[in-house]
Amino acid sequence: MNFESFKDEAANLLNINFDGYKLKRVQRRTDSLMRRHNIDDYEDCIKMLKTDDSFKDAYLNHFTINTSEFFRNPKSFKYLENKVLPELIKKNNDKIKIWSAPCSNGSEPYTIAIILNELGLNNSEYEILASDLDKEILKKAKKACYNSSSLKNVPDRLMDKYFEPVPDENDLFQLSKKIKNAVRFEKKDLINERYSSNWDLILSRNFFIYLTKEQKDILTEKFTENLKDEGYLFLGNTEFIFNPGKFNLDKINLSFYQKK
Ligand SMILES: C[S@@+](CC[C@H](N)C(=O)[O-])C[C@H]1O[C@@H](n2cnc3c(N)ncnc32)[C@H](O)[C@@H]1O
Incomplete structure (x- = not known):
């Protein structure tokens, strides 16, 4: 069996559509797991x-790459805290709607919930939806227990305020209930499912790197369509939209784009 036929059969079994992902990467990940x-x-x-x-679970875990951490790329989160969120707070009469996807x-x-809390907002003044394809990682997200490698960029003051060491565990910290309750999680395939609309800010970070250019363009269009006018799209530090005007976006900072 060649990789093409494998990919089609595996896609059916796993309920994933591999079209849109960089196939060479999928093959490399498959080969390394098989070894x-x-x-x-x-x-x-x-x-x-x-x-x-x-x-089957091991294959999905290996394929999805769940690496993440708090305040990943701290400079971009500073920009978010100092410019983007204050701007949204100033002009919004309704709840601020944020989607991590x-x-x-x-x-x-x-x-994001920690930053909004630090900016003086309470949970009723904003909505944070968080989506992922991988149901195992969503279970972990809901538990909200992290080790120090995920927390290395969290300033000491915020560590003391929002995290408690888990008793009898060497290196595990539980996030406070208040922040935990501020985020709603859902399982969603961002390539194959419909999006809800009217977002003030969409974060789609460290995801485009796995996709083909065509798929990236399709998703950029889908995200932009579902932003409010003047809403923001926040990408990862190594991800760029080469022709933002084509998508009705302005580039306003290294990782931030604003809908016109
Ligand atoms: C590297 S993580 C990025 C997490 C976070 N945005 C960050 O930058 O730290 C990539 C995530 O994309 C998810 N993913 C891959 N394909 C997906 C799809 N089609 N729909 C939704 N999530 C997907 C994986 O499960 C993984 O959790």
Whole structure:
């Protein structure tokens, strides 16, 4: 079996559409997982996906790459705190609507909730929705327990205010209930499902890097369509929109784009 046929059969079994992802990367990730599990060819890999649920989960985990952390790229979060959020607070009479897509283990949407709390807003003044394809990572996100590697950019003052060490655990910290309750999680496939609209700010960070240019353009258009006028799109530090005007966006900072 070649990789093309493997990919189509695996897509059915896993309920994922691989179109839109950089296929070379999917193949590399598949090959490395097969090596780790001593699987010799794609046919055997399909058999394992059919018969072994824990392998199926391992494949999905390996494919999705859930790396995330609080205040990832601190300079961009400073810009968010000092410019973008105050601007939104000033001009919004309604709830500020923020969407983290994809959210991985929750570090990103919880970072936003901490910043909004620090800016003096209470939970009823904003809505944060956080979406991801991977149901296992969403379970972790809802637990909101993190080790120090996810927390390395959190200033000491905020660490003391919002996190408690978990008793009898060496390196695990529980996020405060107030921040936990400020974020709503949902399972969503951002490539194949519809989006809800009217967002003031959409974060789509460290996701476009896995996608083909065509898929990236489709999603940029979908995100922009669902932003309010003058709403913001916040990307990862290594992700760029090469022709923002084409999408009705202005680039306003390294990682921020604003809808015209
Ligand atoms: C590297 S994480 C980025 C998390 C966070 N935005 C950040 O920058 O720290 C990428 C996430 O994309 C999710 N993902 C991959 N394909 C997806 C899809 N089609 N729909 C929704 N989420 C997807 C993965 O499950 C993973 O949690």
